[in-house]
Amino acid sequence: MSVDTRTVKKIASLARIAITEEDAARLAPELGNILHWIEQLGEVDTAGVEPMTAVIPNTLRLRDDVIDADPLTGGGIRDKLMTNAPQAEHGFFTVPKVIE
Amino acid sequence: MTDLTDLGIAAIRDGVRAGDFSAREVATAFNARVAGAKTLNAFLVETPEHALAAADEADRARAAGEAPKPLAGVPIGMKDLFCTNGVATTAASEILAGFVPPYESTVSQNLWDAGAGMLGKLNMDQFAMGSSNETSAFGNVISPWRRKDGGNAPLAPGGSSGGSSAAVAARLCPGATGTDTGGSIRQPAAFTGISGIKPTYGRCSRWGTIAFASSLDQAGPMARDVRDCAIMLEAMAGFDAKDATSLQLDVPRWEARLSSDLKGKRVGIPKEYRVDGMPAEIETLWQQGVDWLRDAGAEIVEVSLPHTRYALPAYYIIAPAEASSNLARYDGVRYGLRDLPEGAGLQDMYAATRADGFGAEVKRRIMIGTYVLSAGFYDAYYTQAQKVRTLIARDFEQAWERCDVLLTPTAPSAAFALGEKSADPIAMYLNDVFTVPSSLAGLPAMSVPGGLDGAGLPLGLQIIGKPLDEQGVLNAGLAIEERAGFAARPEGWW
Numbered sequence: 001m002s003v004d005t006r007t008v009k010k011i012a013s014l015a016r017i018a019i020t021e022e023d024a025a026r027l028a029p030e031l032g033n034i035l036h037w038i039e040q041l042g043e044v045d046t047a048g049v050e051p052m053t054a055v056i057p058n059t060l061r062l063r064d065d066v067i068d069a070d071p072l073t074g075g076g077i078r079d080k081l082m083t084n085a086p087q088a089e090h091g092f093f094t095v096p097k098v099i100e
Numbered sequence: 101m102t103d104l105t106d107l108g109i110a111a112i113r114d115g116v117r118a119g120d121f122s123a124r125e126v127a128t129a130f131n132a133r134v135a136g137a138k139t140l141n142a143f144l145v146e147t148p149e150h151a152l153a154a155a156d157e158a159d160r161a162r163a164a165g166e167a168p169k170p171l172a173g174v175p176i177g178m179k180d181l182f183c184t185n186g187v188a189t190t191a192a193s194e195i196l197a198g199f200v201p202p203y204e205s206t207v208s209q210n211l212w213d214a215g216a217g218m219l220g221k222l223n224m225d226q227f228a229m230g231s232s233n234e235t236s237a238f239g240n241v242i243s244p245w246r247r248k249d250g251g252n253a254p255l256a257p258g259g260s261s262g263g264s265s266a267a268v269a270a271r272l273c274p275g276a277t278g279t280d281t282g283g284s285i286r287q288p289a290a291f292t293g294i295s296g297i298k299p300t301y302g303r304c305s306r307w308g309t310i311a312f313a314s315s316l317d318q319a320g321p322m323a324r325d326v327r328d329c330a331i332m333l334e335a336m337a338g339f340d341a342k343d344a345t346s347l348q349l350d351v352p353r354w355e356a357r358l359s360s361d362l363k364g365k366r367v368g369i370p371k372e373y374r375v376d377g378m379p380a381e382i383e384t385l386w387q388q389g390v391d392w393l394r395d396a397g398a399e400i401v402e403v404s405l406p407h408t409r410y411a412l413p414a415y416y417i418i419a420p421a422e423a424s425s426n427l428a429r430y431d432g433v434r435y436g437l438r439d440l441p442e443g444a445g446l447q448d449m450y451a452a453t454r455a456d457g458f459g460a461e462v463k464r465r466i467m468i469g470t471y472v473l474s475a476g477f478y479d480a481y482y483t484q485a486q487k488v489r490t491l492i493a494r495d496f497e498q499a500w501e502r503c504d505v506l507l508t509p510t511a512p513s514a515a516f517a518l519g520e521k522s523a524d525p526i527a528m529y530l531n532d533v534f535t536v537p538s539s540l541a542g543l544p545a546m547s548v549p550g551g552l553d554g555a556g557l558p559l560g561l562q563i564i565g566k567p568l569d570e571q572g573v574l575n576a577g578l579a580i581e582e583r584a585g586f587a588a589r590p591e592g593w594w
Contacts, residue, residue: 031467054315
């Protein structure tokens with residue numbers, strides 16, 4: 001698998017990571033080598049094999065259908081949640097304008 | 101008077117209970133030890149007041165005649181992947197610079213509830229991605245071990261739990277938490293001559309633990325010996341409704357049931373783990389481990405895990421894929437770093453923030469993950485890897501028909517020098533060749549020190565067990581520990 005800089009820039013854009021031309025040129029062979037290495041998985045005959053979804057058999061539980069069933073993960077903690085916000089105003093996270 | 105920092109978890113617990121020394125004396129001794137070891141860069145945050153407060157509570161409870169808590173008087177180190185209420189938590193990444201969690205992870209809360217105190221937050225590979233602790237945004241951890249060649253080259257403490265391994269090996273704390281996604285407890289334990297166990301996936305809650313690859317991440321203890329690991333794991337594990345993959349099972353009394361008598365047990369030796377280029381010293385130690393377990397009463401059988409060689413490539417699809425999804429949350433909006441270039445829009449802010457905040461290895465893995473999940477490649481990479489994962493788990497299931505535990509080396513080499521492998525990602529990934537298969541299958545596995553190589557560096561042996569059979573793993577580990585008599589420790593040069 002060879003990866004060109006155009007592909008690197010597309011992946012970076014999908015991943016929302018800004019990269020420069022130099023980054024792309026450096027990353028192309030690096031990612032190419034890693035992808036080439038993982039491509040050996042193609043050799044494995046997986047006909048009829050189900051992809052794994054859970055390593056240990058487990059059933060998904062339902063929580064009680066009530067508000068704040070677990071106070072730690074429930075609501076009513078807006079101010080606490082916002083203590084780490086890089087920028088917050090009037091109880092909202094603020095971001096650059098998205099509508100012209 | 102013994103130096104209290106020479107004591108392990110069991111000895112501290114028992115000594116505090118017996119009144120041989122106070123919990124405050126223990127916390128004070130370890131706080132001083134931590135403060136004097138800055139050269140190792142094992143701690144990102146020191147919290148001496150937390151350790152002292154827990155110690156004072158232990159001393160008060162004892163004086164009041166209350167029943168002692170399981171870890172009363174024991175101060176520990178906390179890997180910086182666990183969110184700690186009011187104490188900065190960064191996963192060793194710039195993108196979480198300044199983040200102070202307003203909540204406590206379940207695993208750390210369980211430890212505090214058991215009476216433990218916190219000495220500080222431990223350095224690690226950034227977002228737990230690395231095998232040498234060189235991807236931390238806050239500098240390398242330096243292993244307390246040195247080669248006996250007079251060169252004093254700084255060595256890697258392993259990773260990703262490298263601050264944990266270095267701190268326990270240097271006697272900065274009697275035990276520390278680690279997390280293991282593909283070997284991040286076991287490989288650093290092996291590199292530093294300590295013990296560490298990754299329990300069955302689902303034993304320890306992942307709630308409040310910063311996510312790397314959710315189907316693989318498991319917390320576990322790192323400590324000086326097998327008993328200490330059993331004690332600490334009992335406190336860390338347990339059902340938690342806040343983690344959908346938490347196992348709804350009681351925590352076994354692993355410590356009380358420790359036994360190194362392996363009569364009637366069968367130990368499997370997987371032939372595929374004899375990899376090309378394995379150093380002779382590791383081969384020899386492995387054989388020594390076989391002899392030790394036979395001496396403990398076990399029957400030795402050769403087994404085959406035919407898909408072993410595909411475990412690493414499957415892991416390097418699955419883990420980055422999950423990471424690319426998990427790390428999408430770091431966007432500069434709700435917490436952590438924000439980089440808003442002049443005049444930039446929202447998308448530019450995301451991209452600039454993530455470019456600035458993530459380290460090179462984290463970006464590399466996010467991009468690999470993004471690629472293998474992208475339209476047109478998903479089935480060829482991700483679905484195929486998940487199918488191979490099924491085959492790897494099946495290999496183990498078939499092995500369990502013939503044996504109770506597996507014995508392998510933990511890592512393909514002793515600790516390497518910092519910088520030695522950082523230029524080649526794949527060479528670094530190969531460090532996890534023996535630990536990744538059991539991670540993919542969710543199995544309990546531990547590393548115990550077996551001996552030293554020619555350069556005087558520790559080598560570890562790994563025991564892998566059946567799902568939920570931590571006891572079998574700990575017992576085999578204890579049998580090795582008793583026979584290996586590993587007493588080497590790094591000289592206090594720092």
